[in-house]
Amino acid sequence: MSLPHPTADQISLPIVLAVLGDPTRLAIVRYLARKEGVPMNCSKFLDLASKTNLSYHLAKLREAGVTRSEAAGTSRLITLRRDDLDKRFPGLLDSVIAAADGDKDLPAVGTSEIEVSA
Amino acid sequence: MSLPHPTADQISLPIVLAVLGDPTRLAIVRYLARKEGVPMNCSKFLDLASKTNLSYHLAKLREAGVTRSEAAGTSRLITLRRDDLDKRFPGLLDSVIAAADGDKDLPAVGTSEIEVSA
DNA sequence: CCAATTGTTCAATAACTTTTGAACTAAGGA
DNA sequence: TCCTTAGTTCAAAAGTTATTGAACAATTGG
Numbered sequence: 076m077s078l079p080h081p082t083a084d085q086i087s088l089p090i091v092l093a094v095l096g097d098p099t100r101l102a103i104v105r106y107l108a109r110k111e112g113v114p115m116n117c118s119k120f121l122d123l124a125s126k127t128n129l130s131y132h133l134a135k136l137r138e139a140g141v142t143r144s145e146a147a148g149t150s151r152l153i154t155l156r157r158d159d160l161d162k163r164f165p166g167l168l169d170s171v172i173a174a175a176d177g178d179k180d181l182p183a184v185g186t187s188e189i190e191v192s193a
Numbered sequence: 194m195s196l197p198h199p200t201a202d203q204i205s206l207p208i209v210l211a212v213l214g215d216p217t218r219l220a221i222v223r224y225l226a227r228k229e230g231v232p233m234n235c236s237k238f239l240d241l242a243s244k245t246n247l248s249y250h251l252a253k254l255r256e257a258g259v260t261r262s263e264a265a266g267t268s269r270l271i272t273l274r275r276d277d278l279d280k281r282f283p284g285l286l287d288s289v290i291a292a293a294d295g296d297k298d299l300p301a302v303g304t305s306e307i308e309v310s311a
Numbered sequence: 312c313c314a315a316t317t318g319t320t321c322a323a324t325a326a327c328t329t330t331t332g333a334a335c336t337a338a339g340g341a
Numbered sequence: 342t343c344c345t346t347a348g349t350t351c352a353a354a355a356g357t358t359a360t361t362g363a364a365c366a367a368t369t370g371g
Contacts, residue, residue, distance in 0.1 A: 088299070089216050092289070093215070101207055101210075164291075164292040170285040174282040174285055178205075
């Protein structure tokens with residue numbers, strides 16, 4: 076069973092901007108962008124907010140079309156929908172992430188991480 | 194007398210994104226971008242919202258550092274702070290405006306305009 | 312000076328968003 | 342089967358943002 080996601084052409088610019096205009100969600104997106112290709116589970120983000128609140132923010136990101144969440148056992152694998160976002164809004168995600176990377180006042184996750192091999 | 198504006202380095206990414214994540218404000222910014230260099234007064238935007246509501250949205254844009262408002266007699270001249278935004282968040286404004294231009298569902302102002310010389 | 316034009320402020324309300332905790336579901340391992 | 346892990350759902354509370362109308366201020370033209 077997979078959760079509802081908008082199709083690429085249903086992704087709306089004002090909704091994406093509004094969703095990214097929240098520091099917690101921006102931190103999540105930033106982290107997903109840095110670990111692109113590696114699907115994340117929610118527990119990665121527990122230092123940003125409570126479990127319940129994370130569920131809320133991750134649902135917002137998914138409903139806006141910014142992320143994709145797939146069920147995998149008891150976990151959820153979360154990925155950035157970069158392909159769809161780049162197609163719909165060329166350059167937007169890159170400039171947002173670059174801007175977020177340059178901002179020291181933004182909350183962040185896993186910025187000083189030791190790469191652990193599987 | 195000029196209204197309070199943030200300095201370039203006070204402009205915050207999440208605040209800018211949240212402010213642009215409103216269709217009325219996006220329409221204003223889009224119009225300012227198309228008429229860049231030409232300072233606009235508020236009456237240009239009266240088909241987007243009521244006078245009072247416009248005052249509110251224009252204040253949000255100004256406080257976020259997206260626009261500059263200068264008093265000029267009984268009018269206010271509103272311009273995009275493109276220089277400051279481009280310095281702080283390279284590429285962001287361009288990709289937002291390009292994305293907005295490609296979206297037919299967004300409210301717009303003056304898209305079919307006859308150029309009137311002064 | 313008077314009236315019109317341009318826009319602001321204020322208070323109220325409506326509408327949304329965020330956060331919370333408790334209760335829940337579903338999968339997987341012992 | 343029972344327990345743990347991972348995450349959702351729900352309802353309530355808190356907080357924030359958007360919209361409105363009426364009243365206000367400042368400038369300009371007659």
